[in-house]
Amino acid sequence: MTVTTDARSNSTPTGVDETGLGDAVNDSGLSLPSDANGCPFQMPQSVESFKEFMYKTQEARRETVKAILDHAEFDVENYYALKKAYSIMTDENTTLFQREMTVTGNRRFVVNVKDEVLGFEKDIHFLEALIHIQDDKDLSTLADAYPLVDLSEVLAHFYPESFLDEVDQCVEFLKKFVKSAEEHPQGKKPILVTDWDGTMKDYCSQYATNLQPVYSALGMANFAKRFTRLSAVLTAGPLRGPGILDLTALPIDGPILFSGSWGREWFLKGRRIVHKDDISVEGIDALNRFQDEMQTLLHEPEYCQFELVGSGVQKKVDRLTLGVQTVCTQVESGLSTQYQDEIRERMHRVDPNGQVLHYDPSTELEVEVVVHNDGTVWNKADGVDVVIQTMGDTLDPPGRVLICGDTASDLPMVSFAVKKNPEGTMAIFVTQKPELRERVRTLLPSESQSCFVSCPDVIHAAMHKILKESMAN
Numbered sequence: 124m125t126v127t128t129d130a131r132s133n134s135t136p137t138g139v140d141e142t143g144l145g146d147a148v149n150d151s152g153l154s155l156p157s158d159a160n161g162c163p164f165q166m167p168q169s170v171e172s173f174k175e176f177m178y179k180t181q182e183a184r185r186e187t188v189k190a191i192l193d194h195a196e197f198d199v200e201n202y203y204a205l206k207k208a209y210s211i212m213t214d215e216n217t218t219l220f221q222r223e224m225t226v227t228g229n230r231r232f233v234v235n236v237k238d239e240v241l242g243f244e245k246d247i248h249f250l251e252a253l254i255h256i257q258d259d260k261d262l263s264t265l266a267d268a269y270p271l272v273d274l275s276e277v278l279a280h281f282y283p284e285s286f287l288d289e290v291d292q293c294v295e296f297l298k299k300f301v302k303s304a305e306e307h308p309q310g311k312k313p314i315l316v317t318d319w320d321g322t323m324k325d326y327c328s329q330y331a332t333n334l335q336p337v338y339s340a341l342g343m344a345n346f347a348k349r350f351t352r353l354s355a356v357l358t359a360g361p362l363r364g365p366g367i368l369d370l371t372a373l374p375i376d377g378p379i380l381f382s383g384s385w386g387r388e389w390f391l392k393g394r395r396i397v398h399k400d401d402i403s404v405e406g407i408d409a410l411n412r413f414q415d416e417m418q419t420l421l422h423e424p425e426y427c428q429f430e431l432v433g434s435g436v437q438k439k440v441d442r443l444t445l446g447v448q449t450v451c452t453q454v455e456s457g458l459s460t461q462y463q464d465e466i467r468e469r470m471h472r473v474d475p476n477g478q479v480l481h482y483d484p485s486t487e488l489e490v491e492v493v494v495h496n497d498g499t500v501w502n503k504a505d506g507v508d509v510v511i512q513t514m515g516d517t518l519d520p521p522g523r524v525l526i527c528g529d530t531a532s533d534l535p536m537v538s539f540a541v542k543k544n545p546e547g548t549m550a551i552f553v554t555q556k557p558e559l560r561e562r563v564r565t566l567l568p569s570e571s572q573s574c575f576v577s578c579p580d581v582i583h584a585a586m587h588k589i590l591k592e593s594m595a596n
């Protein structure tokens with residue numbers, strides 16, 4: 124299989140497929156995947172079609188990950204789909220990662236697509252490296268090439284020189300975690316619980332298109348399967364709508380368990396398990412009706428862009444988180460204020476006496492509409508407790524547990540694990556902030572139990588290095 128290594132292929136888009144992922148011929152003459160309408164690739168023009176476009180590319184990633192994990196044949200059209208998407212996202216409509224989109228009439232909306240573009244670029248380089256190894260060594264599948272690829276080298280290209288030193292430190296740290304299975308009296312493998320955004324996935328300007336790359340999904344799945352007895356992702360965002368299950372490239376029923384809403388909702392054994400004992404039935408009902416109202420509002424041309432503004436629209440178990448402004452203040456302040464007024468008006472419609480729902484302008488970038496509860500304060504430690512209990516496992520010694528996070532909201536997970544297993548708890552934090560590093564160190568009995576890195580890719584590169592060694596033996 125021979126592929127072109129020029130990621131910036133160009134095509135002349137014609138036709139009407141707004142999502143952009145239709146029939147086309149790439150620069151090496153190979154046919155690209157068709158959608159149901161068989162229309163050509165085209166630049167996504169609107170907010171809605173941009174989302175759809177990105178979700179289609181995520182399908183290509185998911186199929187790729189699945190094929191490699193299953194040692195099945197890889198469909199090269201999925202590689203070309205990513206390449207095509209990359210070339211569209213970096214065409215003349217994107218300048219310095221800022222892409223203009225149409226909202227309504229002449230109104231333009233600028234979206235920062237840096238994370239999306241870099242995600243494509245890294246995946247394209249990674250897949251090209253795999254494909255070349257497969258060709259070169261005449262291997263039957265890409266899965267056979269996976270342990271031979273140098274992911275650190277692929278990723279180092281995107282970072283300063285210190286990246287590789289950080290990877291080496293993280294490898295040493297992770298080895299202690301992995302090897303703990305040999306020290307366990309019954310040979311039990313350790314447990315991994317991780318945050319998602321900022322920890323396993325770089326932050327993206329818009330939550331709705333914060334999509335996981337292929338290389339990251341493959342590393343996490345292989346690491347979890349090979350070295351842990353339980354691996355779980357615990358995120359503040361929702362499970363669906365969009366949520367972690369829509370944004371990941373991992374198989375959702377694979378070796379990693381997923382939760383949303385700070386661990387209030389879990390996707391376990393094909394079922395959604397929700398902890399909402401502290402929330403009234405009328406509260407849940409009001410939140411559902413409020414969400415319906417918001418959906419209608421977001422269909423109005425004036426407001427549809429808010430689905431792509433920062434947090435977008437996230438339905439969590441006890442709240443709706445709504446992005447109202449971007450980090451770069453790309454939304455006109457008048458429009459943002461108007462949107463917030465509309466939100467409060469919709470709240471008033473479903474809860475005229477203000478008894479059930481609470482409006483929380485949590486930051487300048489987002490507001491939250493929260494259901495009053497019985498006073499219970501839920502944090503990620505409760506989420507960890509839910510998954511460990513539901514899976515019939517324990518954090519107690521002997522054995523190790525690794526907690527990964529990037530903000531103070533992840534600290535309760537560390538405290539919880541330390542309470543159960545002081546000597547066996549380990550923590551990797553993705554942070555450059557001295558205060559947060561200090562807080563992590565203070566929670567753990569010894570300095571050797573924590574490791575700090577500057578970006579999620581250090582963890583992915585380190586996991587792959589360990590996999591490489593282990594798969595080669």
Ligand SMILES: [Mg+2]
Pocket residue numbers: 318319320321322528529530
């Ligand atoms: Mg985070």
